[in-house]
Amino acid sequence: MIGGVKMNKKNMLPEGTRDLILDECVIKRALERDIDEIFEKWGYKEVITPTLEFYETFNYNSQTLREEDMYKFFDNRGRILVLRPDMTIPIARVVETKLKDAKFPIKLRYTSNVFRVHESLGGKRNEYTDCGVELIGIEDKKSDLEVLVLALEALKKLGLNDFKLEIGNIGFFNGAFKNLDIDQECREVIAQFIEDKNLKSLDDYLEELDIKEDYKKFFNKLPWMFGDKKVLEDAKKLAFNDEIKENLEYLEVLYSQLEALGYGENVTFDLGMVPRLNYYTGMIFRGYGEGVGNTLLRGGRYDSLIKASNAHVPAIGFSIDINSVIPNVQLNKNLNEGENVYKMYYSEKNRIEAIKKSEELRSQGYIVELLPKENIQEIKMVKGGER
Amino acid sequence: MSISIALTKGRLEEETIKILDKANFDPSELKDKGRKLVFKDKTQDIKYFLVKAADSITYVEHGVADLGVVGKDTILESDNNCYEVLDLGFGKCGFIVASLPEIDIFKKVGHVKIGTKYPKVAKNYFKNKGMDVEVIKIEGSVELAPILGLCDGIVDIMETGTTLKENGLVVLDRICEISARLIVNKASFKMKQNEIWEFIDRIKEVINN
Numbered sequence: 001m002i003g004g005v006k007m008n009k010k011n012m013l014p015e016g017t018r019d020l021i022l023d024e025c026v027i028k029r030a031l032e033r034d035i036d037e038i039f040e041k042w043g044y045k046e047v048i049t050p051t052l053e054f055y056e057t058f059n060y061n062s063q064t065l066r067e068e069d070m071y072k073f074f075d076n077r078g079r080i081l082v083l084r085p086d087m088t089i090p091i092a093r094v095v096e097t098k099l100k101d102a103k104f105p106i107k108l109r110y111t112s113n114v115f116r117v118h119e120s121l122g123g124k125r126n127e128y129t130d131c132g133v134e135l136i137g138i139e140d141k142k143s144d145l146e147v148l149v150l151a152l153e154a155l156k157k158l159g160l161n162d163f164k165l166e167i168g169n170i171g172f173f174n175g176a177f178k179n180l181d182i183d184q185e186c187r188e189v190i191a192q193f194i195e196d197k198n199l200k201s202l203d204d205y206l207e208e209l210d211i212k213e214d215y216k217k218f219f220n221k222l223p224w225m226f227g228d229k230k231v232l233e234d235a236k237k238l239a240f241n242d243e244i245k246e247n248l249e250y251l252e253v254l255y256s257q258l259e260a261l262g263y264g265e266n267v268t269f270d271l272g273m274v275p276r277l278n279y280y281t282g283m284i285f286r287g288y289g290e291g292v293g294n295t296l297l298r299g300g301r302y303d304s305l306i307k308a309s310n311a312h313v314p315a316i317g318f319s320i321d322i323n324s325v326i327p328n329v330q331l332n333k334n335l336n337e338g339e340n341v342y343k344m345y346y347s348e349k350n351r352i353e354a355i356k357k358s359e360e361l362r363s364q365g366y367i368v369e370l371l372p373k374e375n376i377q378e379i380k381m382v383k384g385g386e387r
Numbered sequence: 388m389s390i391s392i393a394l395t396k397g398r399l400e401e402e403t404i405k406i407l408d409k410a411n412f413d414p415s416e417l418k419d420k421g422r423k424l425v426f427k428d429k430t431q432d433i434k435y436f437l438v439k440a441a442d443s444i445t446y447v448e449h450g451v452a453d454l455g456v457v458g459k460d461t462i463l464e465s466d467n468n469c470y471e472v473l474d475l476g477f478g479k480c481g482f483i484v485a486s487l488p489e490i491d492i493f494k495k496v497g498h499v500k501i502g503t504k505y506p507k508v509a510k511n512y513f514k515n516k517g518m519d520v521e522v523i524k525i526e527g528s529v530e531l532a533p534i535l536g537l538c539d540g541i542v543d544i545m546e547t548g549t550t551l552k553e554n555g556l557v558v559l560d561r562i563c564e565i566s567a568r569l570i571v572n573k574a575s576f577k578m579k580q581n582e583i584w585e586f587i588d589r590i591k592e593v594i595n596n
Binding site for chain 1: 445448449450451466469470471472473474568571572573574575576577578580
């Protein structure tokens with residue numbers, strides 16, 4: 001009993017979920033439509049995959065997510081199912097099965113709800129909508145730029161005051177390990193500390209490791225290597241092998257191309273970006289917007305996730321978390337109460353006439369809501385959405 | 388662009404204000420706070436607010452605050468997603484495992500129960516040790532639990548060790564060191580890069596001297 005009103009489960013939502021009503025819905029749909037339209041215009045084809053997948057699909061070969069971060073249940077044969085926690089893996093599955101004979105490149109887009117279990121009462125969403133693309137079948141130098149431009153265009157479309165697309169390269173971190181005899185576990189610990197910019201723990205941890213001072217210095221500097229294109233210059237001074245140098249030079253090339261396209265202001269770098277989703281293999285990027293407290297957009301290259309005819313297929317993609325932008329978008333009132341919205345009042349005796357008349361108006365593009373009213377002789381029309 | 392900072396009330400409060408002072412920020416409103424909860428820096432575009440330790444992380448994680456000052460103990464116990472950029476060097480203490488002298492939980496055969504205010508830290512520690520223990524959450528005066536027989540040992544923070552000694556408990560292991568940390572919201576760090584860099588640099592200068 002709360003305040004004398006008995007609350008039962010019937011009226012409650014599971015944690016981390018929420019209803020979107022009225023204006024929120026209008027905004028969400030408009031955002032989805034706008035972004036989907038950009039992807040469509042670039043020639044990306046839509047795919048819709050099931051909300052349910054086998055747990056195996058997400059667990060196999062890529063421990064990208066912790067077991068407890070997924071909603072799991074059983075089917076009637078006792079097999080473990082999950083509510084999809086991301087869309088890249090289902091798309092990889094589609095490409096490996098349904099599209100295995102299609103001609104590369106394959107360009108796909110989606111607008112789908114994904115599910116993650118977050119710590120309770122943290123105020124985070126457990127269900128949210130991802131809009132994204134995957135470009136499959138061509139290698140980095142021929143496709144990275146296109147996907148970055150798409151990401152920037154999509155961010156621009158959200159209508160935020162300011163936004164940044166931050167680019168990193170996992171090859172930069174991985175390249176540093178090339179000649180290092182360090183096991184996977186240590187590597188993951190170092191990755192985590194760098195990703196969290198946890199300087200103290202990183203320093204303490206490196207101190208214990210038996211590696212050259214040069215390497216320690218490099219890893220200790222990595223978390224701070226973010227900002228505008230100047231960081232690429234600074235990083236070059238620290239690069240101690242060719243792989244690192246090549247990765248830096250590639251980012252420089254990308255930047256000059258993006259600058260030539262007019263996106264220079266919105267592009268920054270973070271060389272200490274080491275995402276937890278371990279299927280990424282090359283360039284990675286994230287989008288941030290003014291007034292939005294979390295990462296809006298995530299993406300990157302994953303060249304070893306999809307397999308076709310026994311060979312890995314290069315691929316790159318990203319997704320935008322639509323829900324996190326909704327509170328920052330001012331509703332354009334015209335969307336809801338435009339010139340063409342009417343309410344039509346009728347009484348019992350002219351109901352048929354009212355339906356006919358309203359249908360006629362709808363066919364001319366008007367939005368007409370029918371409302372019964374007693375004691376009126378004629379059908380009455382009122383403009384606007386408010387009652 | 389204005390930045391906002393969530394400071395932890397209580398134990399870390401005084402030292403935080405001292406550092407802010409030395410770094411030429413103006414925390415004067417914080418010193419004479421009355422019942423206010425939000426404080427303005429009169430010399431620059433910064434807002435401070437005082438919250439409980441765990442809430443500081445929550446505010447920063449949601450980006451309501453751009454930065455936060457919080458103890459490593461609270462960070463370890465939370466499941467947060469913030470940058471932890473600086474060790475502020477004060478509020479030093481450590482996580483320890485303790486028990487009554489007659490029970491060595493590492494050698495005990497059978498079921499082991501651990502009482503703690505920090506279940507996540509305790510679980511992680513024993514997991515890394517390869518031990519399967521039952522963790523019981525206790526809200527305060529954790530030292531009491533093994534004495535009364537609720538559990539075999541405890542995981543707790545220790546500053547001087549006096550309380551443990553007075554209650555006849557012995558430290559079996561030191562899990563890790565704790566101090567106050569500066570945390571940053573990931574998106575803020577990228578959107579308000581200059582402001583946050585400047586703040587960090589000034590604080591860094593003070594703690595390095």
